[in-house]
Amino acid sequence: MNIRILLVLFLCCTVLLRSQSEDEKQLKAIYDMALTNGKAYDWLNYLSNQIGGRLSGSVQAQEAVEYTKRQMDVLGLDRVWLQPVMVPKWVRGTPEFAYIETKPGITTNVPICALGGSVATPDGGLKAKVVEVQSIEDLERLGREKIQGKLVFFNRPMDATIIRTFRAYSGCVFQRYGGAAAAAKYGALGVIVRSLSLKLDDYPHTGSMSYGDTPVEDRIPAAAISTNAAELLSTTLKLNPDIKFYFRQNCKQFPDVESYNVIGEIRGSEFPNEIMIVGGHLDSWDLGDGAHDDGAGVVQSMDVLRLIKASGYRPKRTIRAVLFMNEENGLRGANKYAEVAKAKKENHVFALESDAGGFTPRGFSLDCSDENFKQVEGWKTLFEPYLIHLFVRGGSGADVGPLKGENVVLAGLRPDSQRYFDHHHAATDTFQYVNKRELELGAATMASLVYLMDKYGIIQPKNIKG
Amino acid sequence: MNIRILLVLFLCCTVLLRSQSEDEKQLKAIYDMALTNGKAYDWLNYLSNQIGGRLSGSVQAQEAVEYTKRQMDVLGLDRVWLQPVMVPKWVRGTPEFAYIETKPGITTNVPICALGGSVATPDGGLKAKVVEVQSIEDLERLGREKIQGKLVFFNRPMDATIIRTFRAYSGCVFQRYGGAAAAAKYGALGVIVRSLSLKLDDYPHTGSMSYGDTPVEDRIPAAAISTNAAELLSTTLKLNPDIKFYFRQNCKQFPDVESYNVIGEIRGSEFPNEIMIVGGHLDSWDLGDGAHDDGAGVVQSMDVLRLIKASGYRPKRTIRAVLFMNEENGLRGANKYAEVAKAKKENHVFALESDAGGFTPRGFSLDCSDENFKQVEGWKTLFEPYLIHLFVRGGSGADVGPLKGENVVLAGLRPDSQRYFDHHHAATDTFQYVNKRELELGAATMASLVYLMDKYGIIQPKNIKG
Numbered sequence: 056m057n058i059r060i061l062l063v064l065f066l067c068c069t070v071l072l073r074s075q076s077e078d079e080k081q082l083k084a085i086y087d088m089a090l091t092n093g094k095a096y097d098w099l100n101y102l103s104n105q106i107g108g109r110l111s112g113s114v115q116a117q118e119a120v121e122y123t124k125r126q127m128d129v130l131g132l133d134r135v136w137l138q139p140v141m142v143p144k145w146v147r148g149t150p151e152f153a154y155i156e157t158k159p160g161i162t163t164n165v166p167i168c169a170l171g172g173s174v175a176t177p178d179g180g181l182k183a184k185v186v187e188v189q190s191i192e193d194l195e196r197l198g199r200e201k202i203q204g205k206l207v208f209f210n211r212p213m214d215a216t217i218i219r220t221f222r223a224y225s226g227c228v229f230q231r232y233g234g235a236a237a238a239a240k241y242g243a244l245g246v247i248v249r250s251l252s253l254k255l256d257d258y259p260h261t262g263s264m265s266y267g268d269t270p271v272e273d274r275i276p277a278a279a280i281s282t283n284a285a286e287l288l289s290t291t292l293k294l295n296p297d298i299k300f301y302f303r304q305n306c307k308q309f310p311d312v313e314s315y316n317v318i319g320e321i322r323g324s325e326f327p328n329e330i331m332i333v334g335g336h337l338d339s340w341d342l343g344d345g346a347h348d349d350g351a352g353v354v355q356s357m358d359v360l361r362l363i364k365a366s367g368y369r370p371k372r373t374i375r376a377v378l379f380m381n382e383e384n385g386l387r388g389a390n391k392y393a394e395v396a397k398a399k400k401e402n403h404v405f406a407l408e409s410d411a412g413g414f415t416p417r418g419f420s421l422d423c424s425d426e427n428f429k430q431v432e433g434w435k436t437l438f439e440p441y442l443i444h445l446f447v448r449g450g451s452g453a454d455v456g457p458l459k460g461e462n463v464v465l466a467g468l469r470p471d472s473q474r475y476f477d478h479h480h481a482a483t484d485t486f487q488y489v490n491k492r493e494l495e496l497g498a499a500t501m502a503s504l505v506y507l508m509d510k511y512g513i514i515q516p517k518n519i520k521g
Numbered sequence: 522m523n524i525r526i527l528l529v530l531f532l533c534c535t536v537l538l539r540s541q542s543e544d545e546k547q548l549k550a551i552y553d554m555a556l557t558n559g560k561a562y563d564w565l566n567y568l569s570n571q572i573g574g575r576l577s578g579s580v581q582a583q584e585a586v587e588y589t590k591r592q593m594d595v596l597g598l599d600r601v602w603l604q605p606v607m608v609p610k611w612v613r614g615t616p617e618f619a620y621i622e623t624k625p626g627i628t629t630n631v632p633i634c635a636l637g638g639s640v641a642t643p644d645g646g647l648k649a650k651v652v653e654v655q656s657i658e659d660l661e662r663l664g665r666e667k668i669q670g671k672l673v674f675f676n677r678p679m680d681a682t683i684i685r686t687f688r689a690y691s692g693c694v695f696q697r698y699g700g701a702a703a704a705a706k707y708g709a710l711g712v713i714v715r716s717l718s719l720k721l722d723d724y725p726h727t728g729s730m731s732y733g734d735t736p737v738e739d740r741i742p743a744a745a746i747s748t749n750a751a752e753l754l755s756t757t758l759k760l761n762p763d764i765k766f767y768f769r770q771n772c773k774q775f776p777d778v779e780s781y782n783v784i785g786e787i788r789g790s791e792f793p794n795e796i797m798i799v800g801g802h803l804d805s806w807d808l809g810d811g812a813h814d815d816g817a818g819v820v821q822s823m824d825v826l827r828l829i830k831a832s833g834y835r836p837k838r839t840i841r842a843v844l845f846m847n848e849e850n851g852l853r854g855a856n857k858y859a860e861v862a863k864a865k866k867e868n869h870v871f872a873l874e875s876d877a878g879g880f881t882p883r884g885f886s887l888d889c890s891d892e893n894f895k896q897v898e899g900w901k902t903l904f905e906p907y908l909i910h911l912f913v914r915g916g917s918g919a920d921v922g923p924l925k926g927e928n929v930v931l932a933g934l935r936p937d938s939q940r941y942f943d944h945h946h947a948a949t950d951t952f953q954y955v956n957k958r959e960l961e962l963g964a965a966t967m968a969s970l971v972y973l974m975d976k977y978g979i980i981q982p983k984n985i986k987g
Contacts, residue, residue, distance in 0.1 A: 087682045215958070216553045218907055253958060415881075415937050417908065441684055442883065444910040471881050471937065473958045492681070492719060492939045 078437055078510075082503045084366045086441055089499035094361055095354040096491045098126060099413070102353065103344040103486035110171075110341040111381040112144030112312045119337050120315045123353065123378055127319035130361050134322070137315040140391040142381040144309040145172055147341055151278060153247075153302035155291055156182070162301070165284035167247070168259040168342060169304040170231060171384045172266075173277040176245065180303030181206070181276065183244050187292055191229065191237050203242030206300050208292075209234045210249045210285055213476065220253060220472040221411065224479075227251055228262075235277040236267040245276045247300065249285040251476060257281045258481040261340050263384040278302055316388045317378040319360055323509075325371035330396075331405040331508060332375045333359045333501055334454055336382035336389075343484030347475065351413030351489060353378050355468075355498040362502040370509045372404065379454040382410070386453060393457035404513045407466040407501055408452030412478070413494040414470035418445025419504065422465040426514045431464075434507050443500055445469050462515050464508070468501055544903055544976075548969045550832045552907055555965035560827055561820040562957045564592060565879070568819065569810040569952035576637075576807040577847040578610030578778045585803050586781045589819065589844055593785035596827050600788070603781040606857035608847040610775040611638055613807055617744060619713075619768035621757055622648070628767070631750035633713070634725040634808060635770040636697060637850045638732075639743040642711065646769030647672070647742065649710050653758055657695065657703050669708030672766050675700045676715045676755055678748075679942065686719060686938040687877065690945075693717055694728075701743040702733040711742045713766065715751040717942060723747045724947040727806050729850040744768055782854045783844040785826055789975075791837035796862075797871040797974060798841045799825045799967055800920055802848030802855075809950030813941065817879030817955060819844050821934075821964040828968040836975045838870065845920040848876070852919060859923035870979045873932040873967055874918030878944070879960040880936035884911025885970065888931040892980045897930075900973050909966055911935050928981050930974070934967055 089095075102109075102119060109116040120137065127135045151169055154162040169175075186202055188194055189211040194202065209230035213223040227249075234246045250260035259279040266274045280288065291298050317337060323329060335352020339345020356376040363370060380388035396403060407419075418438075421428050432446045450456075451465035459465060470493070478484040555561075568575075568585060575582040586603065593601045617635055620628040635641075652668055654660055655677040660668065675696035679689040693715075700712045716726035725745040732740045746754065757764055783803060789795060801818020805811020822842040829836060846854035862869060873885075884904075887894050898912045916922075917931035925931060936959070944950040 086684070090681045215556045218552070218962075415939050442911065445908065473881050473962070474956050477956070490940050490943070492686075496684075496939070 078507065081366065081368060081506055082437055085362050085502045085506065086499040088362055088365055089358065089495040089502070090492065093358060093495040093498060095358040095494050095498045098354040098357060099346060099350050099489060099494065100486060102350045103346040107344045108341040109337060109339045109345055111142040111314060111338045111384060112309070113341070116314060116338050116380065120317055123317045123337065123357065127317065127357060127376070130319065131364065132319045132321055132360060134320045136318055138318055138391060138395065139313055139315055140380055140387050141311040142314045142387045143385045144312045145384060146307050146309060148175070148305040148307060151302065151304040153278070153300065155288055156299040156301060157291060157295065165287065166257050166259050166281040167278040167302055168261045169306040170248065170264040170277040170279055171261055171340065172264050172308070173235065173304070173306055174274045175305045175307060176276045176303050180301055181245050182299050182301040184297060185288070185292060185300045187289060194237055194241055199241045202238065205243060206245045206247055207234070207238035207243045208247045208288060210289055212249060213251060213253050215253055220476055223253065224251055224476060231262050231279065232264050233267065235264055235275055236269045239269050239273050239275045243275055245302070247302070248277065248279050250279045250282050251479070252282050252481070254477045255282045255286065257283050258483050260480040261342055262480045276304060278304060314380045316380050316392055318375055319357070320373060320375045321360055321364065321370055323372040324369050327373050328402050329372040329404045330375060330401055331372050331505060332377050332403065332455070333407045333505060334377040334379055335409050336380070336454055337378040338381050338383050340383055340480045342480065342482040343478070344486060345484055346486040346489045347412040347478050347484050348480065349382065349410045351494055351497065352409035355409045355494065355501055358498040359502040359505055362498065363505065368506060372509050374505060374509065382454050389454040389457050396458065403458050403463050405464045405508050406451070406455035406458050407468065407504060408455045409468040409497060409501060410452045410454065411468065411470050411472060412475040413489045413497060414474060415493045416443060416468055416470050416497045416500040418443050418447070418469050420447050420449035420451060420467045420469050422449065422451045422459070427464045430514050437507070438503065441496065441500065464513055466504065468497055470497055544973065547832065547834060547972055548903055551828050551968045551972065552965040554828055554831055555824065555961040555968070556958065559824060559961040559964060561824040561960050561964045564820040564823060565812060565816050565955060565960065566952060568816045569812040573810045574807040575803060575805045575811055577608040577780060577804045577850060578775070579807070582780060582804050582846065586783055589783045589803065589823065593783070593823060593842070596785065597830065598785045598787055598826060600786045602784055604784055604857060604861060605779055605781055606846055606853050607777040608780040608853045609851045610778045611850060612773050612775060614641070614771040614773060617768065617770040619744070619766065621754055622765040622767060623757060623761065631753065632723050632725050632747045633744040633768055634727045635772040636714065636730040636743040636745055637727055637806065638730050638774070639701065639770070639772055640740045641771045641773060642742045642769050646767055647711050648765050648767040650763060651754070651758060651766045653755060660703055660707055665707045668704065671709060672711045672713055673700070673704035673709045674713045674754060676751055678715060679717060679719050681719055686942055689719065690717055690942060697728050697745065698730050699733065701730055701741055702735045705735050705739050705741045709741055711768070713768070714743065714745050716745045716748050717945070718748055718947070720943045721748045721752065723749050724949050726946040727808055728946045742770060744770060780846045782846050782858055784841055785823070786839060786841045787826055787830065787836055789838040790835050793839050794868050795838040795870045796841060796867055797838050797971060798843050798869065798921070799873045799971060800843040800845055801875050802846070802920055803844040804847050804849050806849055806946045808946065808948040809944070810952060811950055812952040812955045813878040813944050813950050814946065815848065815876045817960055817963065818875035821875045821960065821967055824964040825968040825971055828964065829971065834972060838975050840971060840975065848920050855920040855923050862924065869924050869929050871930045871974050872917070872921035872924050873934065873970060874921045875934040875963060875967060876918045876920065877934065877936050877938065878941040879955045879963060880940060881959045882909060882934055882936050882963045882966040884909050884913070884935050886913050886915035886917060886933045886935050888915065888917045888925070893930045896980050903973070904969065907962065907966065930979055932970065934963055936963055
């Protein structure tokens with residue numbers, strides 16, 4: 056072999072190895088810092104325990120905007136700002152109340168909660184017979200004859216055999232989101248929906264619902280019932296289909312109010328117009344304190360900027376932490392962010408969301424071209440020491456979704472999902488169920504991907520074509 | 522190409538594919554059953570909440586022996602029996618008490634607990650100045666002059682930057698196990714050991730300690746102090762090295778008592794003399810209810826037999842669930858099991874232990890020949906759908922250790938380890954911190970490896986040589 060070819064090969068290998076080893080060092084520095092000097096857990100403690108549930112339009116949501124802005128202000132970023140956005144304001148009102156009536160006067164109280172966006176029951180509540188279904192097809196099969204004047208009880212359980220629990224959730228969420236609109240078409244008086252949880256317990260799980268094109272006068276109240284109570288109701292119905300169910304809720308939709316996305320930015324040193332974002336959503340449901348959904352994603356995103364800065368790495372591209380408002384019941388913040396980005400012709404090349412809980416990170420789901428997927432997968436060995444092994448194609452997250460376009464890599468952090476739906480949208484989504492190390496490992500994993508994306512640049516399909 | 526060669530190739534591929542697909546189905550059946558009809562969680566509930574902490578020689582340990590035997594009796598196994606073994610009986614006595622005295626009469630109470638096997642303090646307790654160290658070398662450096670008549674405070678924290686937390690534990694456990702023996706050589710009056718936990722909280726973590734060859738009259742009391750209190754003590758010492766520490770404990774070692782390993786067996790249909798075991802330890806520390814350490818391993822091992830049977834698979838080799846007694850402070854059960862196996866010339870080919878908590882399983886550590894490691898690693902893709910990705914060489918577990926020999930594959934289930942040391946040996950090792958699905962996934966993962974090991978047989982190095 057020609058000695059010059061050998062030399063070139065040798066040099067290539069050296070450069071490659073040095074780069075690999077530099078990356079290894081940089082990732083180690085990021086993980087070490089997150090695990091020994093992370094700020095995510097302290098921030099989350101404040102968000103959860105000093106502020107609490109942060110439903111869009113609430114005082115707590117506004118406090119969270121102010122708190123996170125203040126915290127980012129002192130991180131020494133290049134810019135921190137609030138992006139105004141009008142959000143819906145739905146208020147739960149006084150605690151809901153429900154019981155199963157097996158005979159007149161013989162009742163068993165059961166835990167329910169109004170679904171987000173639902174209308175109230177009449178003041179005195181609503182009592183009617185119940186028809187149990189597991190699907191929209193069931194409604195069709197039963198028809199108006201068997202549904203009119205009754206409550207529809209959607210009782211499709213999440214499939215426990217599905218390992219990645221978000222998929223089991225996807226198979227059931229139609230009940231919560233569209234159940235009321237579908238049942239109203241057949242003359243139902245209201246809907247009771249089995250909580251979307253794999254755990255049998257006494258906590259109802261709320262979540263957004265929509266009436267779609269149902270006229271205002273035809274909208275019926277919708278509530279979630281705990282999984283234990285759903286089992287009880289189903290068994291009771293099997294014994295006697297004529298039992299009645301009573302529930303009362305006085306939730307209310309108010310006019311939209313102004314709120315904000317909170318954005319912090321480190322300006323890129325070489326390609327400031329190429330924008331990379333990390334994000335989570337600042338709003339949460341009101342039953343718990345929203346520690347996992349999505350306080351975790353918020354504080355991890357903030358810590359990504361801090362870790363990148365503290366590691367001494369100077370990003371070439373602009374990196375933003377975007378704390379979206381109103382993911383839970385409107386996605387207004389995400390849509391506003393994308394709308395402004397489009398109007399300003401901002402070039403977003405990468406968007407990474409953390410909205411699957413603050414559990415041990417397992418990897419990433421990626422919504423991008425084949426080339427981009429291969430690029431990220433090529434970094435797999437760098438992540439191995441941190442037990443990050445999952446690089447899959449799939450949805451990234453609701454908040455970064457509106458940025459989808461030809462030249463942007465959308466990504467979602469994928470933590471271990473076994474415990475997520477025990478807490479999701481329930482009173483048990485609280486700080487005590489977040490483990491400090493698991494949260495910090497998530498932040499470090501996100502920061503590491505941001506670092507690699509920035510250092511190597513995102514393969515642009517348009518460049519490949521061109 | 523010769524048509525006959527083609528045909529043979531085609532047949533080989535078909536067999537291989539069918540076998541792969543059979544294995545996929547079998548694993549799916551095992552996981553599905555564990556997740557929808559697992560018994561592990563119910564058994565653990567009883568062990569934890571009806572029986573509680575199961576320290577060797579305690580009434581609870583005996584109750585656990587009887588309960589697990591009863592449960593295995595009804596599984597329709599070929600044989601269930603108790604294997605007698607003498608175990609140490611150490612009793613904590615009345616709750617320990619400790620304070621930091623900054624000035625005479627100015628005290629702050631701190632949470633401590635006696636280490637397992639420690640002697641008591643004098644009846645009135647022990648008060649002395651404190652010297653803080655992080656290693657045995659520190660003792661040497663300080664010498665008798667600075668240690669005699671004082672309490673030695675071992676304050677080496679677990680290294681938070683180590684991702685696999687058992688490694689961080691290994692780097693610190695000498696303080697607990699051998700600290701008292703080492704400090705006694707320099708005339709210390711007692712030792713206080715920082716709890717082996719990565720979490721800052723108020724729970725002391727107990728664990729076994731040994732006086733080694735220290736003469737009885739020279740043995741000094743040893744206690745663990747919570748991590749928060751360790752930080753407080755350290756800071757206080759920096760402000761004033763002359764402060765005193767008081768502690769009182771009246772734990773006591775009694776004569777050995779008889780206890781049992783509990784063993785259940787499915788007899789192999791083809792090679793009954795080849796024995797494969799799955800196991801965990803039935804005893805636990807006394808502060809919590811031992812749900813993670815190692816109630817989880819016990820119920821998972823029991824469920825492995827049940828899952829294998831219920832899946833309809835008929836094992837060729839004999840499979841045993843062995844619930845070892847006295848792992849925590851003596852390893853007598855494990856030694857007895859190995860001793861009996863040797864005496865009976867039993868041929869153990871595979872031993873899998875679960876003793877790292879009931880968390881989401883990540884994979885296995887294997888202590889075996891290169892050939893055997895490659896064999897197991899070859900099944901990696903079968904485990905991928907269940908997010909099992911970690912196949913590493915390393916320690917298997919204390920209880921299967923005594924079986925180590927030329928022809929046996931020793932394995933340990935490796936669950937996610939981030940939360941383990943928050944609970945390990947502390948009052949917080951309780952049932953509420955075990956997630957049902959995570960526990961069940963562990964049982965299914967163990968059963969799957971047992972199935973594959975049984976179906977394909979263990980490559981025997983002696984056979985390779987011969």
